[in-house]
Amino acid sequence: MAQMNMIQALNSAMDIKLGQDPSVVVLGEDVGYFGGVFRVTDGLQRKYGESRVMDTPIAEGGIIAAAIGMAVNGLRPVAEIQFADYIYPGFDQIVSELARIRYRSAGDFTAPVTVRTPCGGGIRGGQTHSQSPEAFFAHVAGLKVVMPSNPYDAKGLLIAAIEDDDPVIYFEPKRIYNGPFDGNPNKPAVPWSTHPKGAVPDGHFTVPIGKAEITRAGSDLTVVTYGTMVHVADAAARSLGLDAEIVDVRTMVPLDTDTICNSVARTGRCVVVHEATRFAGFGAELSATIQENCFWNLMAPILRVAGWDTPYPHAFEWEYFPGEARVAKALKAVMEAS
Amino acid sequence: MVAKSRLHVPKTPARPGDAPDFGYLKLSPAGKVARPDVGSAATEIRYLSEELVRVLDEEHRAVGPWHPHLDASELQVALRHMLLTRVFDDRMQRIQRSGKISFYMRSLGEEAVSVATAMALKPSDMLFPSYRNQGIYVVRGRPILDLMCQLLSNTRDMCKGRQLPVMYHWRDGNIFSISGNLATQFPQAVGWAMAAAIKGQDDIAVSWIGEGSSAEADFHHALLFASVYKAPVILCVVNNQWAISTFQGHAGGERQTFAARGPGYGVAGIRVDGNDFLAVHAVTQWAAERARTGRGPTLIEHVTYRAAAHSTSDDPARYRPKDDYQGFPLGDPVERLKNHLIGLGEWSEERHKSLTAELEEHVVKSWKEAVSYGTLTEPPRLDPGLMFEDVFKETPPHLRRQAAEMRAEIEGK
Numbered sequence: 001m002a003q004m005n006m007i008q009a010l011n012s013a014m015d016i017k018l019g020q021d022p023s024v025v026v027l028g029e030d031v032g033y034f035g036g037v038f039r040v041t042d043g044l045q046r047k048y049g050e051s052r053v054m055d056t057p058i059a060e061g062g063i064i065a066a067a068i069g070m071a072v073n074g075l076r077p078v079a080e081i082q083f084a085d086y087i088y089p090g091f092d093q094i095v096s097e098l099a100r101i102r103y104r105s106a107g108d109f110t111a112p113v114t115v116r117t118p119c120g121g122g123i124r125g126g127q128t129h130s131q132s133p134e135a136f137f138a139h140v141a142g143l144k145v146v147m148p149s150n151p152y153d154a155k156g157l158l159i160a161a162i163e164d165d166d167p168v169i170y171f172e173p174k175r176i177y178n179g180p181f182d183g184n185p186n187k188p189a190v191p192w193s194t195h196p197k198g199a200v201p202d203g204h205f206t207v208p209i210g211k212a213e214i215t216r217a218g219s220d221l222t223v224v225t226y227g228t229m230v231h232v233a234d235a236a237a238r239s240l241g242l243d244a245e246i247v248d249v250r251t252m253v254p255l256d257t258d259t260i261c262n263s264v265a266r267t268g269r270c271v272v273v274h275e276a277t278r279f280a281g282f283g284a285e286l287s288a289t290i291q292e293n294c295f296w297n298l299m300a301p302i303l304r305v306a307g308w309d310t311p312y313p314h315a316f317e318w319e320y321f322p323g324e325a326r327v328a329k330a331l332k333a334v335m336e337a338s
Numbered sequence: 339m340v341a342k343s344r345l346h347v348p349k350t351p352a353r354p355g356d357a358p359d360f361g362y363l364k365l366s367p368a369g370k371v372a373r374p375d376v377g378s379a380a381t382e383i384r385y386l387s388e389e390l391v392r393v394l395d396e397e398h399r400a401v402g403p404w405h406p407h408l409d410a411s412e413l414q415v416a417l418r419h420m421l422l423t424r425v426f427d428d429r430m431q432r433i434q435r436s437g438k439i440s441f442y443m444r445s446l447g448e449e450a451v452s453v454a455t456a457m458a459l460k461p462s463d464m465l466f467p468s469y470r471n472q473g474i475y476v477v478r479g480r481p482i483l484d485l486m487c488q489l490l491s492n493t494r495d496m497c498k499g500r501q502l503p504v505m506y507h508w509r510d511g512n513i514f515s516i517s518g519n520l521a522t523q524f525p526q527a528v529g530w531a532m533a534a535a536i537k538g539q540d541d542i543a544v545s546w547i548g549e550g551s552s553a554e555a556d557f558h559h560a561l562l563f564a565s566v567y568k569a570p571v572i573l574c575v576v577n578n579q580w581a582i583s584t585f586q587g588h589a590g591g592e593r594q595t596f597a598a599r600g601p602g603y604g605v606a607g608i609r610v611d612g613n614d615f616l617a618v619h620a621v622t623q624w625a626a627e628r629a630r631t632g633r634g635p636t637l638i639e640h641v642t643y644r645a646a647a648h649s650t651s652d653d654p655a656r657y658r659p660k661d662d663y664q665g666f667p668l669g670d671p672v673e674r675l676k677n678h679l680i681g682l683g684e685w686s687e688e689r690h691k692s693l694t695a696e697l698e699e700h701v702v703k704s705w706k707e708a709v710s711y712g713t714l715t716e717p718p719r720l721d722p723g724l725m726f727e728d729v730f731k732e733t734p735p736h737l738r739r740q741a742a743e744m745r746a747e748i749e750g751k
Contacts, residue, residue, distance in 0.1 A: 062559030069529020
């Protein structure tokens with residue numbers, strides 16, 4: 001076991017796979033010599049060479065398309081899109097191509113590509129460096145969609161994604177790259193070394209794609225969330241002294257409906273929390289699924305806490321961000337209903 | 339008067355009621371364009387992207403430095419491939435009209451583009467086609483029966499009923515799945531070629547798009563990545579003059595040739611007479627040798643003409659002269675190769691007639707067998723449960739639930 005932050009954990013995952021499997025390659029803007037703008041690929045080009053860890057032109061559509069072609073020729077590319085906000089030029093290649101190559105060729109061709117991309121706000125990134133576009137991808141048949149909330153899961157899920165024979169869109173909540181974040185930007189930063197999930201095995205291990213995790217057991221209510229908001233929800237529950245159960249979704253597709261619904265059936269109350277905008281967000285899918293499965297166990301309506309339905313604003317970041325107060329308000333409302 | 343900016347709208351040379359007008363096409367006499375060393379730098383051979391490489395002259399003789407000197411037997415095989423493609427297309431068009439298949443796209447007039455390119459490559463080279471390249475299947479030996487089963491979405495459909503007609507694929511024949519979205523295969527072919535270079539493979543990738551879809555960003559990505567990484571790839575723009583109803587001027591063909599896009603990226607560009615089998619074969623061989631020997635990618639513009647409608651859902655009489663193709667100065671690829679072979683004393687009108695009859699019989703016989711495996715509307719039918727397979731390698735729980743729901747719905751439960 002080593003202490004790692006998320007950046008180190010992700011780096012370790014790629015290091016291990018590059019070392020184990022000659023078909024693994026890494027490509028993206030600034031990922032090579034420089035090691036990525038968030039340093040996630042630091043040192044990998046030095047270790048594995050320029051033809052396995054490749055700097056690319058600034059062309060997300062080209063990066064995804066090239067990765068698809070490489071995958072069809074037997075490689076396992078890990079493509080980095082520098083910010084999730086930049087992924088849209090590659091959207092057509094992801095949605096119309098990557099997601100459907102297995103399907104349209106009846107399994108004769110496959111494209112095991114992992115697309116890594118930092119997402120989410122809280123870093124003063126404004127409307128072009130803060131988005132959480134996971135719902136777009138969760139809506140597409142043929143893509144697996146993953147978002148870890150801690151270093152341990154980050155490494156295990158990334159190794160699982162690279163080893164997966166299907167394409168995986170891998171979102172990295174960049175606000176928690178260096179430490180867990182409870183939603184209060186005025187508090188001193190907390191490093192991952194203070195958190196149990198900052199302890200990460202040095203070697204190979206996987207966290208299964210398609211499995212949610214109960215990160216905090218409780219009986220008063222269930223908070224269903226993922227990414228940075230796992231930590232914000234935890235802080236909100238503590239501040240209210242609630243015995244909340246927190247389910248970290250971890251994988252949006254395929255969704256672990258059983259873990260989520262078993263928890264809600266037990267507690268009878270549920271709040272769904274994410275950073276992304278609320279309207280038609282992934283929380284709508286979660287709420288609907290929980291309602292369909294747990295209606296007769298529910299003692300209160302399911303509430304959603306999310307970013308406001310505006311572009312992500314620069315100057316009003318902390319009024320926009322669904323912080324502890326907004327989450328706590330929903331938890332209280334759900335506890336007080338009926 | 340002070341000059342003012344005015345929106346320029348590219349002119350279409352001829353619309354219904356007009357006489358065909360191909361005065362805009364810049365032609366070079368057969369045999370007149372020099373053949374440079376395959377190692378030449380892209381910027382030193384810009385003339386190749388502006389001239390037109392032609393081998394067959396007006397008298398159907400093969401002339402000049404690009405003459406590939408193929409055996410007569412090989413040319414006879416080529417003629418057979420092109421003719422089979424045409425006979426197959428023609429029959430499928432008529433069958434679509436009868437309602438047995440939902441949709442079809444002919445490659446009439448463009449047969450040499452696919453057949454000559456595929457014949458100039460190794461079978462292990464990877465092809466990323468568009469939807470008007472059926473000739474590559476014929477060259478690589480996929481029985482037309484299998485193509486028909488795909489068109490019918492029947493029980494032997496290689497796509498298991500998931501794709502529109504014509505969107506074939508063939509893993510063992512090294513032919514990638516046709517998307518149906520335009521131009522996406524172009525940069526994918528480059529990625530495949532990059533992987534070939536990374537792995538030290540001797541194989542190259544080849545892709546085709548229309549001049550119309552060269553307007554997509556994917557075209558730029560393909561050329562850029564091919565250039566940056568010197569990928570062993572041949573990128574073909576099939577300039578058949580028409581993107582459904584839109585003349586090639588709207589894709590940027592008015593200012594300069596499509597081949598000239600290549601040198602702008604540092605990629606060799608060649609403009610070739612796409613209806614001249616020998617010329618297409620020769621430039622493909624040149625580009626393939628260039629790619630295989632580490633000299634990098636080539637962009638080939640095939641100047642041809644879409645003699646048929648865009649698809650069975652299209653009526654070209656509404657946007658171009660009915661006799662437009664008759665005025666096209668580069669003629670018909672099948673006729674030209676046929677006349678060349680006759681000139682060599684290696685073919686005759688009689689042999690051509692009997693070959694056509696033989697191929698027609700083969701197509702009719704294949705069709706009879708194909709429909710015995712079902713049609714879109716007649717049994718036997720594919721199991722609709724197949725729609726839930728291959729979304730992922732392993733079917734996840736939500737899809738298993740939906741498959742069961744669908745089954746119950748069908749059974750009226």
